[in-house]
Amino acid sequence: MSSSRIGVLALQGDYEAHLKALARASENAVETIEVRRPADLESIAALIIPGGESTVMGMLLERFGMFELLKSRIANGMPVFATCAGIILLAKNIEASEQTRLGVLDVTVRRNAYGRQVDSFHAPVQTTIPEIGTIDGVFIRAPKIIALGPGVEVLAVYQGDPVMVRQGNIVAATFHPELLPGAPVHRWFIQSF
Ligand code: GLN
Numbered sequence: 001m002s003s004s005r006i007g008v009l010a011l012q013g014d015y016e017a018h019l020k021a022l023a024r025a026s027e028n029a030v031e032t033i034e035v036r037r038p039a040d041l042e043s044i045a046a047l048i049i050p051g052g053e054s055t056v057m058g059m060l061l062e063r064f065g066m067f068e069l070l071k072s073r074i075a076n077g078m079p080v081f082a083t084c085a086g087i088i089l090l091a092k093n094i095e096a097s098e099q100t101r102l103g104v105l106d107v108t109v110r111r112n113a114y115g116r117q118v119d120s121f122h123a124p125v126q127t128t129i130p131e132i133g134t135i136d137g138v139f140i141r142a143p144k145i146i147a148l149g150p151g152v153e154v155l156a157v158y159q160g161d162p163v164m165v166r167q168g169n170i171v172a173a174t175f176h177p178e179l180l181p182g183a184p185v186h187r188w189f190i191q192s193f
Pocket of ligand 1: 050051052053054055083084085086088111112140141142143
């Protein structure tokens, strides 16, 4: 058990990009682990949930016996940073979907909300966090956050929609900060707990 080890949920999706971003953000100083089993989940101080396919990730969390454990670790305050499919997995409400979700983040999301023509694009995203500032947001078949609970703080907006939010120990973005060369969001996340 390491008190500072950061896990990246590695069941599916773009977890490798997050591991590399953590290495860039910390000049290899942070210890990371690919989380695939309950014991991995028990050994970490914080977790990143990557983009990918939220339905598959939900199914695999159940299959590998991690669903309830992850939910309780988050409820008990473990810092979590989720991107894209990760925010869908955390959301309390998913428009027009019955898919498995952890339901710990008080938002409503709409999957694949940017439509087919522009399902992937990048655009400047202005955050409220001085250490991060304005970054290049890469949106890949991204969801939209269409409703927020009262305890959810907006950290970044794009075209009037919240694209990065925080609720207690949970930070979630609809885009992909792991693709930024300097990994400023990962750097900030590491320093936030
Ligand atoms: N469209 C995916 C989903 O609904 C999310 C896309 C992504 O993570 N890049 O799970």
